[in-house]
Amino acid sequence: MSETQLSSQQAPLPSHGSFQQAPLPSHGSFQQAPLPLDVAIIGGGFAGIGTAIRLKQKRIENLAIFERGSAPGGTWRDNTYPGAACDIPSRLYSYSFAPNPDWSHTYSGSAEILKYIERMVDDFALRPMLRFGHNVTGVHWDEASSLWEVTFDDHPSVRARSVVMASGPLANVSFPGIRGLDTYEGHKIHSARWDHEFDFTGKKVAVIGTGASGVQIVPELVKVAQSVKVFQRTPGWALPRTNLTTRRTTKDLYRKFPAAQSIARKAWFWGHESVALGVVWNSPLTRVVEAVGKLHLRRQVRDPWLRRQLTPDFRAGCKRLLMTSEFYPALQRDNCTLVTWPIARLAPKGIRTVEGIEHQADVIVFATGFDVSKTGTPVPITGRDGRVLADEWSSGAKAYKSISVAGYPNMYFTFGPNSGPGHSSALVYMEAQIDYLVDAISHAIARNSVLEVRADKQSEYNTDLQRRLQRTTWNSGCSSWYLTEDGFNATMFPGFASQYVGQLKSVNYDDYTVTEYRARVTAARAATV
Template identity: 40%
Template sequence: MKTPLQPDLDAAIIGSGFSGIGMAIKLKQAGITSFVVLEKSNDIGGTWHANTYPGCACDVPSHMYSFSWERNPGWSRMYSGQPEIFSYLKECVAKYGLAPYIRLNTEMTEAAFDEANDCWQVRTADGKSFTTRILVSAMGALSRPAYPHLPGMERFKGMAFHSAEWKHDYDLAGKRVAVIGTGASAIQFVPQIAPKVARLTLFQRTPAWVLPKKDRAIRRLEQAIFRHVPGAIGLFRNVVYWRQESLGVGFVHPKLMKLAEKMALEHLQSQISDSGLRDRLTPRYTIGCKRILISNDYYPALACRNVELVTAGVAEVRENSIVSRDGVEHPVDAIIFGTGFRVTDLLTPVRLLGRAGVDLNDAWKDGAQAHLGVMAAGFPNLFLLLGPNTGLGHNSVVFMVEQQIGYIMKCLRFMRKRGMTAIEVRPEVQARFNDDLQRRLQTTVWATGCKSWYQTEHGKNVTLWPGFTFQYWGRMKKLNVSEYRFTRVASDNPAGEQEGLPIGARTAGSA
């Protein structure tokens, strides 16, 4: 009998944002040091490295948007900006000694599961390849900018870029700027650029519900207490967690959203005095159906004399202008796309080939699905971080990531203890989980009739968790081994013993 292939690595992590860094930390702490983190960009950080537009910040309180095991007492604001979050991730890499495991400028293009050897064959854009027992996708949903199709865009002679690919060397001062989109990114950068440009024309397809941002600087005394008083930062984090968690009630029971809607309307009325502009900024759908935005300076920016809100839509782009559907031509020098990301298109252009060479993109052609958002049937030893239906509208996704990382570690410990080389969720288990999940989604605020980036083009919500995060935490506390198939590659060892441990048996190696 042929001796089974010993893979080059125990694990490979794709992506170095919060998910990838958190996974790497826990692998190393468990003594699994034969792994790599592949990062396509020239630095770690994921979305917090890519998004550097003016005003970029988190819309979840800083103390929750961080690892529970690496609490930061030095956050400067309640809602930290991109530079501070990026710095936090860099500090995590340094503290936990992850730099030797990270390969920058290395993009995975394809991974194929080797059924004979229970491992993944990984290929990168530079033509190299290696094998790994475990593959962890930490690519995230906010990594591929979404561009709308605008007729005539190829004729435009001015500058054009997406907010996630901000052109810092292009001076907007005195320019006529068009912004396409009014989502979570635009609501942050529009107030920053409005005072600098000669004219800003904002093209809005659908108005967003906007609530006040409870932001403020964190005082030095508070930071000192967090640093030196035992338990203080943990207590504060718990308060923030349960405050955010309470917001989930309205998402699960849409009728309870009336209070939030009232607050948003009062916020709009207090900041926009022009009744006509206020009417165009008033949503006609239940609050929460689309992403709720928070801002204190967005509405005042729209009231500036050099800012125009256009709701007629884009008819075409010309060499030096945009024509709206009401026939008005708007001269512009630059176009900035604040049109978000391809959230429901979770893997393209990466190819993940599971059993029988099935591409995960094809398996998900009718909408992505996975058991607990972590494992997909037919794809052994592949783990997903922030996979299908594990996003949130009310609390921190970092909390969700931590539950998933903990669950993956339970799987790896079980495999190591039993000498198993593969784990795979049973198809019927995945189907049952997702049928229940989609049924629950039908009674949430996201099913009240609006079209959002949470949904596929066919209206299926493959993005959000239909409940509270503590419910997800409860599901992830225990590994139910009956939900999975475990296998061990054949060995020519006459005693029938495994040739070394399948996971964590070696020190860090190079592929």
Template identity: 35%
Template structure:
């Protein structure tokens, strides 16, 4: 690290507090704010475009909405909670997020109904200027994006969609003012959201038609309410909830081996899902229609107990074909068959490949982050990008997965906090990223996706890959490996400096673009 200028206002503990702007008050933004408050003296401002906290759990309010990961894993490591069920519902997760902001005293740091449009780096002052949708300007020493990955709905481009005369909306923008009782409802999609929506609607509507472009592997969730005795045990016994969390993580780590198409675990997961189909679906044609022909893990694995049984209902029809066109009264499938519908519900997913699409981030030389990612979104450890100093990303490229996204977000938050704390304690103005380390990291990611997560590229439609074939969203190993990477590789890729111009590489001047990072682990650990 270069010589520190102690006269700079950001340097040393006797100077003013560093200012950190966080974009998004979902689980990532909350985790970051809590850890910043615990480890630094930073002045924190969180900008949230919605009228409440929780991110995706604020936005998604469709019937049946709940997490498909056990509650004790899908929660913060630093906040024990009296979960009433094995899998938390959307209202419970919203309450959890809100209570976290109150318990850790960050509620007053959040500005709700405030959308960030732009963050501009200034070389001379080594600061970012954040501009909100209303034109307000705010200056920060560091900016962290926590806008999430699954928050921009994907709307299909079917011919005739605009001409549909019934009610139409996306599941993530649910319109609760409509009474669906007695209606003919079409749900398009059979992903993680649709398999919750369909069973919740089946008992309320006159007829439900579910359109399936391609089946997904579905395993039973085994959700249930905790008994009073279980809740008391987890509430009162020290470390009981944490021990259960660690046990669930260990099980998930073993299960992750199934992403290798050559593994015995791959066969085991397919057999488990096939047995679930055979046990729960009565009609042989429906059983065949929902059985995938590709490897388990090619799509995001779906965990749901009630979807298959709902297909047995007399008022539910599964159409195992894609929608190709919409008429004013219904939908036409790939076989040219039209089916009438009063209500069209789009469970057509999101646009996860378009990272930070709602915010214009400008780094050195006024370079746009979207321009830097024109060919492919990449970030060192999924968190930092060369040429965008003092800027961190939570839920960035190739960080989705790894058992629990909450755990992944905590590791990313801790990386950012360590960097900010180093500037705070030892001085300096800028933390940037070594381009050669990003190149090596990206090469390592691609290598791991090819070997340890080959199922993700085994011939299905998924949201992971670009048109050119690069997987830009998924983390290819377990959370344990990500923990090690964020803990020990950051010091090799981050460059701390007093200079505001482009810093020197922290590594060798040799070209590393073709060499992957060496991050080894025993098979037992992974």
């Protein structure tokens, strides 16, 4: 069945009179077009699934989730490297409207998180709405019909009244631009595209990167490889992570009394809120975080020279904090070596560093993270009057409250510009965004209207946002993936999670221009008759 056929079976739009059957103009002909979706959701990860759940709970079911992969899960479907886990407690790294009493540990692994996502899909009956294998090639606003057209690689395009860009910032990956990358004759593996068929047993392994994924991969590889060389560009602040097994009695309690789990979630939330005082802003509590990190390093690493190599020279919080109790011990295994000389290039047999040494390796693991879109857009998006969002975001992405962009009516972003948390769960931020955009979409459907954020309100919001960011640790001078090359911070939110959630409690429709669908579609229809 084609996507056009699928779309034609969706429920009709709320409408007046003959608008229900109005086709789009088609070069002067008057042909019946499939009825548009109420909502097209792009991305089948946490954000897309959560959006669909909340829309269904509002009785909006004329929607589809377009996922380029063959299964839901997003980054947790793709990240299956050894040791992959979340560094936020599971009680907080989950939706409050879909609690899971069965988390096995304080911090869950990727397989368990993926199982949670799949369970939400089944519990809320979302599978009929999922369209797998749909790689989006463009999203275009049609002024005549007040509809979005979404195009794909190998499927017919679809039209929708609203679009939710739920692809997320951690979706695309590529090997880093290291000289000689194509000359290397060994095996290359990216952490987000793990090769489970490759056997590391007895191999000489090189790992490039000591960020969040690198510190999880290395402890697993040293257990089986002949040797592991870890190439570090910049050391990070690491804090201990105690990953306790959840008792059966605790699971039973949460299952019988959901309020108990809600209380536990709130306790984790406010505990992480207190951490913001030490990592979002440079304060006396920042010294406390750094003291904990140094103590953790001293307790786990006895060699003074190795400790020096692993000690950051920037304020805690300026880069992402690392939560690990396994990385430092792994580095001190007899078969593991830390290399801090910068990489000059890749050679046919391994990695050459700037001092002239070639480190031979059977396989190179690139724990180098994702292609985070701080500028441009993950797919081409064309808005009102032919404006191109990638051009407007070329010097740094900007949006109103991370969600709406002027000139792009009825389009909403999850995990959009400046919605990154430095101290709390991304799902806390994401859940607030979802509830906000669902309210806006419900409003537009009920009133048969088009919502577009005002350019002046968007500008005011971002001017204040960037002013506040100047006082945060992220803008204190270190180089990180939070910033563009010229230092613009399009990634993080400069405040508490409770502040971010608070600003999204309700939609201020005075900050939007509101127009009606009916007049535009009726006029378009009349022009073709």
